[in-house]
Amino acid sequence: MADTEKTAIAAHLYVSLRRVANRVIDIEWMAQNEEYARAVIKLAVEQGNDELARQALRYQALLNGEQGPARTEAAAPSADTVKKRYIGTLR
Template sequence: MEDSEKLAIAAHLHVQLRRKTGRVTDTEWMAGNEDYAQAMVAFALEHAKENQDEELTRLALRLQESWAGKSMQSAGAAGVNEDHSVATKAAEILRISARYIGGLR
C-alpha cells in the first residue's frame, strides 16, 4: 500500500478518535511508525468494542492491514539490501522525530 493511502487511512482514524474519544493523534507519525500505528489501532479497537462502534473498528482494521501488507513485503525483500534499508529507515525516523524535539507548539 502506498504511503499516501496509509496517511489517508490514518487521517480518517484520527478524526474518528478525536470525535469519539477526545484523543488527539499524529497522522503523519501513525502513517510512518508501525509501533505507534499499532498502539492507536489497539486503542481504537478497545474503544470500538466497548461502544459497539463498527466504523471505528473498520478504520482501525484498515490501518492494521496497511501495516501488515508492508511488514510482509519487507520480510520477503530482506536479505541483500537489509543493512541499507535499516540505515535508510533509521535516517528517516531521525528526520521525522527531529520535528518533535523542543517545547510544545
C-alpha cells in the same frame, strides 16, 4: 500508493478518535512509526465503535502488507429519485 492510503486512513482515524474518544493522534508519526500505529489501532478497536474499528483494521491490513478491501462507490441516485426527494422542499 500504500503511504498515501496509510495517511488517508490515519486522517480518518484522527477525526473519528477525536469525535468518539476525545483523543488526538499524530497522523504523520503514525504513517512513519509502526509501533505507534499499532498502539493507535489497539486504542481505536477498544473504543467499541464499529466505524472506528473498521478503519483501524484497514490500517492494520496495510501494515501487514495486505491489500485493503476495495472501496465500493455508492451508486448515484436516479434522476427520478432526486426529483421526488426535492420537489416541494427547496425554495
